[in-house]
Amino acid sequence: MFELGDLPLSRGGTLPDARLAYRTYGELAPDRSNAILFPTWFAGTHEANEWLIGDGRPLDTRRYFVIVPNLFGNGLSSSPSNTPAPYDRARFPHVTMYDNVAAQHLLVTERFGIERLVLVFGASMGAGQTYQWAVSHPDMVERIAPITGSSHTSPHNQVFLEGLRAALTADSAFAGGDYAEPPRGGMRAFARVYAGWGLSQAFYWERVYERLGFPTLEDFLTGVWEPNFAGSDPNDLIAMMWTWTHADIGQTPGFDGDTVAALASIKARALVMPSEKDLYFPPEDEAWSVQYIPDAELCVIPGIWGHLAGGGADPDAAAFVGEALRDFLRR
Known part of the structure; x- marks a missing residue:
């Protein structure tokens, strides 16, 4: 548990005595050059990400040090269910993707002294945090791989x-x-x-x-x-859901709501992986984002599992995602 103190929020107010729950896998190299950040998705915890992490898996813990921070609101990090009054329950402050990434940045830099990340990636809301990392900290992130997610939440x-x-x-x-x-x-x-x-x-x-x-x-x-x-x-x-609904990298300070300009600011090499039949984040939405990122490619996960294709539920989709990540890290 990383204690953040009173965390200022981008939409105003403060998250008092904020706490960021996380888990690490593997060993951090002496020069701190092997770190990967893998944020969680909606209603998921670090355990839901473990299908890709381990000895011989795509995020091979013999080589990489993987940090999985838990999303604010998921019941482990600061959430309505574990925050004392007067900010408990429905009175919990509104937290954005930007705020989540700000807290994660403090974890990465202050707790571990890491200055550069080999890869940031995640699925669904984890993908939204991935995009936010690339915009908030463009010189710190080498690669991003947003899976079944988006740079901003569409009206649909x-x-x-x-x-x-x-x-x-x-x-x-x-x-x-x-x-x-x-x-x-x-x-x-x-x-x-x-x-x-x-x-x-x-x-x-x-x-x-x-x-x-x-x-x-x-x-x-x-x-x-x-x-x-x-x-x-x-x-x-x-x-x-409030965090998800209001996700938009264009709201990052300095971009004045311009999502295209925020996408164009990304310096990381990007592998964008939507699912072929995702009803939340269809491939055409991510094709729109890819055209504005300077170094990006679109890699569509095939199959009929829709949004769940990005979470390891379908063995074929899981194998596709795993091999795509292996190749992306080799390049």
Whole structure:
């Protein structure tokens, strides 16, 4: 746990006694030249990133020192569920991607004395943090690999997030965030809305869930999607959704909302990996970003797993992502 003290926030106010939870893998080289940063995604913790980390894996711990910082709001780093009054629950301050990266920069430089990162990458909200790193600290990042994510949250993506928020808060038990018991109906509705977006139409058309051992759609929803969020605190989910909704590297100080100018400022070599049938971050959105980054290539993850293709759930997509990262680090 990295203690940050009172962290000033880009949208105003302060996150008091801020704490950044993280885990490291491998050994930091004496000259501190082998560090990789791998931020977490929405509702995920460092454990969800471990599929790519280890001896002989794409992020080979025999060679690299991998730092996985946990997103503010995920229940481990400062979050509505673990922050004392008066900033607890729905009163938790609004935290941006920029704020997350500012805290991570302090971790990397002050705790470890690292001046340059071999690679920053992440999936989904981790990709948003990756883009932010490249804009906030252009001379510190050698390579970036945003996977199934975006440099800014599109209007269509914001509509998706608003649907999730509405489903969760419509439960009267939510009580404006001051619930005595978890709003189970709202959480169930939240998970079912998510199920329609996390995977592609083709995934459901081909009934892949049956091959995964779920005879019916209802079995799939109750066996996978509802348990996936069962351990999450509703206020934590809403805090992370606010961060996601307002993500835009164009809001970085000095760019005055100009996302194109922010993309053009990136000095890192970029491997941008959207998923072929991602409903949140379709490949054409990332093709738009790639055209403005000076040294970038688009590498589309094939298959029908949609957004989940970037998280290791599909073995074929996982192998594709792993080999692309190996090649990117070799070059």
